[in-house]
Amino acid sequence: MLITSSQVTNHNHLLAAVQADEFERLKPHLELIQMRLGSVLYESGDRLQHVWFPTTAIVSLQYIMEDGASTEIAGVGNEGVLGVSLFMGGAATPSRAIVQTGGCGYRIKAGLVLQEFNRAESLQRLSLLYIQALITQMSLTAACNRHHSIEQQLCRWLLLTIDRLTSNELIMTQELIASMLGVRREGITEAAGNLKNAGFINYRRGHITVLDRPGLESLSCECYQVVKKEYDCLLSTYASSKHSHSPACRKQ
């Protein structure tokens, strides 16, 4: 498939920020693929064969406990990359990467991208920036799991998800959301019912539509704003990092 970074369906912000000469080297090896809802990019403990750059797909990183209970650790959309542990020197992560919203993304062989990373040029700088944001998201998830109600977390999750989409409708069952948040399906049914009654969302069998963003934000915990800000910051840093090494919008 032809790669022109102008089209929306094949745009990944991290890749787009890679310097031109580096990108030229990567380009022939980038494979634009379908990422289907529910498909698993890698399981806990897998040796990574590829690295993925989602474009329209959203991928959920989950930790699966011994008894099968799951929890979403972080979400990855077109601002990021999957398989970062490869850069870290370890070849495996303890998490599962599962496609949460079907769409497209780029795939590249692990060896090739690692080689490029180790040249210590823009791909490395960008990846590290991204990992920083990812760590922030993970921290928030840990704290949010401890302190906030299911309803608050549902609002956060919905907001973070539609922020990564072009439409305001997502294809998602309550069962799936429950497994991401690590709660019972019934808990989601109740919370979603409240949001529906409040007029903030609507839904039918496997489809959820967000009607009132500000409404959701008002019910969400602080975690949404913090993560969103971190990613907004990340994106603007990507852009400026093409020309300079200094971060763009951190507190000083």
Place this chain on the structure above:
Amino acid sequence: MLITSSQVTNHNHLLAAVQADEFERLKPHLELIQMRLGSVLYESGDRLQHVWFPTTAIVSLQYIMEDGASTEIAGVGNEGVLGVSLFMGGAATPSRAIVQTGGCGYRIKAGLVLQEFNRAESLQRLSLLYIQALITQMSLTAACNRHHSIEQQLCRWLLLTIDRLTSNELIMTQELIASMLGVRREGITEAAGNLKNAGFINYRRGHITVLDRPGLESLSCECYQVVKKEYDCLLSTYASSKHSHSPACRKQ
């Protein structure tokens, strides 16, 4: 045992694995300092001026919510380094680093260590390895917060803490533990009472003694074993990475 040679008051495993010539460059700038119980290395949003390598001290990374509620995201002992976000290009993290067990550690000016990191030699490789382990710990924390009881988490926390110590006694109030786990102090009192009745621990005003490790392990959730394994793996990878670039003990 997680940390074997921690009897030495000025030993940090990450630093020890840095290649000789690189270490020589760092050495003049390493400042061995006291890290006192309760002192804060950096607050959320601070611009980092230093990077720290604990030797006998243990530092807790906490996320502080707007209402002041706190949660430990990860702990850092002499296997790691504090201020990694510096390497990531962002200068700030959204967490607070607070000394949880008083002791010693090295401090080095941010600029110097960043310079060394950017040479892309062993300090970089080691730091990335460490960040990988840190991410694992954070993932587990998020999942554990969701799924496990206070008692299980207390066991996990105690085990991870004494693994980083030479003695089996830690100086720590129940109030402090509660703020780390993000629960009420009374919840810790009850859980600790159970562990005491079971004969696994003993305590008095601000001192906790672990009497029966296997006992604690049997009550702990799986999270302890997973994190411990990850750090064991990290340490052996440090050692082997002095001579090769390949990870030592990952699943394949």
Place this chain on the structure above:
DNA sequence: TAAGCTGTGTACGATACCGCACAGACCGTA
């Protein structure tokens, strides 16, 4: 059009944890 599966709604007791209140024990200091 009917059957069948999957997704959603609801109910109910059980339970883990919370918030609050206060008593008592320990320990350093005066």
Place this chain on the structure above:
DNA sequence: TACGGTCTGTGCGGTATCGTACACAGCTTA
């Protein structure tokens, strides 16, 4: 030795979430 502050123990009602069970509704396929 007495005092005072800090740490720990305990009780009680309130609440969020869980576990389980089951009814029903919406899509898909035959």
